[in-house]
Amino acid sequence: MAKKSSSRVALLIVLIQLLLLVDERYAQSAMNCRCVEKHRCKTEGSTDVVVLPSTITPANVQTVAGDIDLRFDENHCERVEICCEEKDITNFRLTEHVAFDRCGIRNLNGIGYRLVGDKIGVSEYGEFPWTLMVLINQQVVEISKQVYLCAASLIAPNLALTAAHCVKQKEQYFVRAGEWDTNTDKERFQTQTREVAQVIIHEKYNQLHHNNIALLKLDKPFEADENIQTICLPPPDANFNGHDCFTGAWGKDKFEEGRLQNILRRVEVPVVPHDKCQDAFRSTRLGPFFVLDKSYMCAGGEENVDVCTGDGGAPLVCPIASGNDRYFQAGIVAWGIGCGQKGIPGAYTDVTKFVAWIYDKMAALGVDPAASKYSLL
Structure with missing residues (x-):
């Protein structure tokens, strides 16, 4: 029994030494790198892969980006980051000029990142570049923060389309474009936030929520980017049954x-x-x-x-x-x-049913409808 006990102790000591050695090497490796966005770390054969956990962490009900505990990977970096050696860190812009010239383009495979893991019900980064967040200011522990209220879509650089029931209160609204993961602000492209200058609710919207549509005129236009684009408005006679x-x-x-x-x-x-x-x-x-x-x-x-x-x-x-x-x-x-x-x-x-109404309001607001009109060019 004594021999068995001593051999187990010896084995345990060896295992502890190995773990300490691995931890020391890991610590030394970590000291030689720092967390940067994946696309800024260029090593031979590197790919921008974002690993999704088996269960996506839900966001705090009251908050948006910058006010939620961040997830970390094994290198203590955020999910869209990697621990990169200084010599491999680059600073560059993916595109020099992007315009609102073709509406409704879905980035089927995302922009830059390749998602792996449990992707059921999760969009790729930048897949739907017209989807917007509608935000309001709210007091959280005596501090005013912008919190998520509902969603909208971008139909012109300075005009968003949403449901009337979302914006029927007398609030100051904000619209954020280019958002994807509210747990981080380290994504490949920046988000943009604009103040809503005018809310236009359909004149026949009522307590039964008929004609549930509204437009949000922004204080200044969004700047086009890979993750910020417009959606096409349909022809008035379009039929989508079965699609x-x-x-x-x-x-x-x-x-x-x-x-x-x-x-x-x-x-x-x-x-x-x-x-x-x-x-x-x-x-x-x-x-x-x-x-x-x-x-x-x-x-x-x-x-x-x-x-x-x-x-x-x-x-x-x-x-x-x-x-x-x-x-x-x-x-x-x-x-x-x-x-x-x-x-x-x-x-x-x-x-x-509301395409004519939307274009009439665009004309009254002085908004160019070109960014929401489909063409093959």
């Missing part, structure tokens, strides 16, 4: 007990014909006589695949047949019965 479309923002992952998500979500949903959607709603607590207003369209119905609380105002975008990864905005996230109930789609403001 598989995309939506998503930073809303809750579940109804009631869910939490806001820190990474922009990607939710793929089929467009459901108006009459079938009305029938589905009549099977719920809305009752057999419910009438779905003509200002709405519907999408979804697959169990656990849906937008939820906090996604209001987000764009529903559908592919343009001849567009090659180009998209029209078909709808605006409006309301639903719970989130992700099987056979129950969500209700979206039907943008095709």
Whole structure:
């Protein structure tokens, strides 16, 4: 027994020494590097890979970027960073000039980063460059902070499209473009935030939430970038029934007990014909006589695949047949019965019903509509 005990002690000592050696080498390696954005570290054969955990960490319900505990990887760097040796750190701009010249271009594979891991329901970085955050100022521990309210879409450099129910209060709103992961500000391209100078709610928006649409005129235009682009407005006669479309923002992952998500979500949903959607709603607590207003369209119905609380105002975008990864905005996230109930789609403001209204308001505001008009060029 004594021999066995002494051999175990000897083995334990050897293991401890090995661990100390590894830790010492790791510490020495860490001392020779510092955390920088992945795209700024250029070593032979390097690739910009962002590893997603098996479960995405939800964002704090009340806060946005800069006010949430940051996640760290094994090198104590943020997820979009890497511990890089000084000699390999570069400072460069990926693009010198980007313009708002072609709306609705989806960056299918993201911009610069390649996501690996559990990507279900998570968008690539810069995949939907027209999706915006709507923010308000809120007192948090006696400090005024900008907090996430809902979503919107960019239809002109200085004009955002959202749901009226999101912006019906007398608040000072802000709009952020280029956001992706609210847990970090170290992404490849910077975000931009603008103050809302004017809120234009549809004249016939009412307590029943019919005509649930609004425009946000910004105090100054966004500057075009790889992660900031406009979405195309559809023709008034467009029909998206049966199309598989995309939506998503930073809303809750579940109804009631869910939490806001820190990474922009990607939710793929089929467009459901108006009459079938009305029938589905009549099977719920809305009752057999419910009438779905003509200002709405519907999408979804697959169990656990849906937008939820906090996604209001987000764009529903559908592919343009001849567009090659180009998209029209078909709808605006409006309301639903719970989130992700099987056979129950969500209700979206039907943008095709309001294209003329949008262009009329653009003209009155002196906003150039060119950035939201689709062309093959």
